[in-house]
């Protein structure tokens with residue numbers, strides 16, 4: 001993610017949003033009465049037996065109710081029909097998952113909407129709502145390690161997350177002609193029931209239906225031609241590589257497109273709201289150049305296509321949605337495009353398991369901006385580093401340890417700039433050949449997987465043969481200006 005104004009305020013009260021949830025009781029046959037699943041087989045264990053109830057959070061201590069425990073999602077099959085005129089969304093989400101424990105109940109994350117029906121392995125399941133938790137009680141307990149499918153039918157007006165001050169509004173955001181969909185850190189639940197935390201990657205199929213004349217853009221590539229019938233058009237997209245939930249998008253509306261390939265042959269799609277028509281060619285060209293350049297620095301491009309989307313919602317930020325970074329209401333300069341495309345390696349292919357490690361995404365993407373600037377003969381990385389390092393000892397950047405991003409101030413500029421400076425300090429310590437080998441090895445070893453700071457430090461020490469714990473401690477984990485490199 002990057003701020004369009006390159007100034008990220010540091011005053012969020014992020015946890016505040018957890019209080020502003022929709023809570024609607026389910027109705028009809030599938031509502032749960034009391035604690036026990038009404039359709040559970042007689043003689044099954046009590047509903048609250050330890051080990052049979054999936055946890056309401058995936059285990060991120062800073063975001064305790066994000067994601068869920070007890071299963072791993074393999075694939076989402078999202079069917080969404082959205083009409084901008086009425087702001088009505090009706091959806092059917094199919095989930096293919098594997099249990100990691102016995103499950104008499106498990107949770108999904110969903111904000112708002114009326115849920116009309118849930119099935120598990122084709123049989124109707126009970127369910128109840130509690131804030132953004134959708135608790136599902138299958139007719140039969142799911143056994144540990146079993147594969148199972150869930151289908152959730154729901155409808156209503158999307159309710160994006162608002163008022164988190166250093167994030168603005170995120171999630172499925174209705175616009176005049178459609179919707180702008182950018183979900184970091186936990187806004188997937190504003191448009192589909194999900195295991196909404198980066199620690200559960202999955203593959204995605206999208207089937208998005210919009211009024212004829214509009215375009216729906218999702219991750220990955222278009223499957224077949226859009227089909228129109230009765231005044232509506234359905235776009236089918238598929239992201240066949242693992243993806244975290246906050247990167248999923250279904251941005252839709254009026255768009256002008258330019259399609260082709262980068263110089264090295266990667267399919268490239270740029271799309272702009274007609275208000276940004278003048279920026280289309282530059283978005284296309286810059287996205288192609290940055291993608292190709294990063295393959296020389298970070299290693300092979302991890303996905304099957306690249307590109308970018310400018311929509312007319314004034315988000316004030318950009319988000320690195322997998323294969324299709326999204327720019328919210330501004331014309332991005334080359335630096336922001338380079339930042340979002342660097343995230344395809346750092347954040348998207350290599351993903352964090354817990355939000356406190358966010359510098360592994362943002363510090364690297366910020367460092368990529370500095371590399372991009374030097375590549376284009378604008379400023380050297382050393383100069384950029386020096387200009388940030390010039391901040392006096394009492395500056396805010398030294399008071400926020402970027403290696404432990406704070407949940408109430410996740411996108412603090414220290415996570416970006418001091419994170420980037422950490423990499424430059426490391427580079428000076430281990431030298432260019434080892435540093436750039438480290439960037440490529442890091443990507444190759446963890447492609448499509450998860451990463452932690454501890455793993456990065458261990459790999460840097462292994463490749464350099466140097467003891468680096470003091471350097472990383474000073475740059476990532478102290479609230480003082482570092483002098484170590």
Ligand SMILES: [Zn+2]
Pocket residue numbers: 001002339340343361362365
């Ligand atoms: Zn970013």
